[in-house]
Amino acid sequence: MSALAGIGEFLVLFGTVFYFLSTLGLIRMPDVYNRMQTATKSATLGSLGVIIGTGIWAIGEGLSIAWLTKTLIIAVFLLLTNPISAHALIRGAYKSGIPLWEGSVVDKYKEHLEKKSQEGGEE
Amino acid sequence: MAEASRISKFLYTFIVLFIIWLFLTASVDPQELTIGLVFSFIVALLTHDIFTTRGLANLHPRRVAYFIAYIPYFLWAMLMANLDVAYRVLHPKRPINPGIVECKTELKNEVGKLALANSITLTPGTITLDVDGDRYFIHWIDVKDASVEGASENITRPFEKFLKVIFE
16 A cells, blocks of 8 residues: 555545535534535535545556546536535525524625615616 | 637637646547547637637736635635534534625626635635625625625635636
């Protein structure tokens, strides 16, 4: 086992720990918005760790460099697209009228939408 | 900023596609390179008009340098975000104080706004709900300051100093 394989194994372990935390967050958080927080962040970092870790691990085991470059491309695509899907989901949830958790402190977006519809009504 | 010429846009798209091809094949065999050049050329020809508005100006050395400096900064912020989430999930009392706050941004460029929204989503306790002009509506898991200025100071400022150079 080379040093690179060791780093790869550590990264995969690190990623799976965050996968676990992400799932636990889905159970423990009170409403859809807070669940999106844990699910997006931990799942993205967990995937980054696992994917790049796999690439480095493969190099350490003597496989071709193509493993690492491909996993890097996958990681970059994931990093760019995951937050957009999270944004689309959370916006869709808000638009379909799912209420915030009762402990929430402010809702500036509601004020903004009300103001906008009033202006639209006056015109 | 004015839109770049077609040639510049085409060249930029071509370069980006070819770099992706290089990573995907991970080989410098002349046969692979030739077919990669041909396909990058065809795809760039079809898509360069919607892919970029500034063309080669994106590859200005200062922008590239700031972009490279931004990567470790961003990854560090992301790691901190995850440790923060882990703390909130594991803590028995579940210390959350959520709400939707409003931020203002100084960025004008659409791609810059997208990059800022993505950065906000992946960093500590915040997720972008909607963008309207220069106003961001952000779901914040632990609201420390509900005013517009305070929230901007806490959420968007740290990234803007990089993104302003990269995208403006």
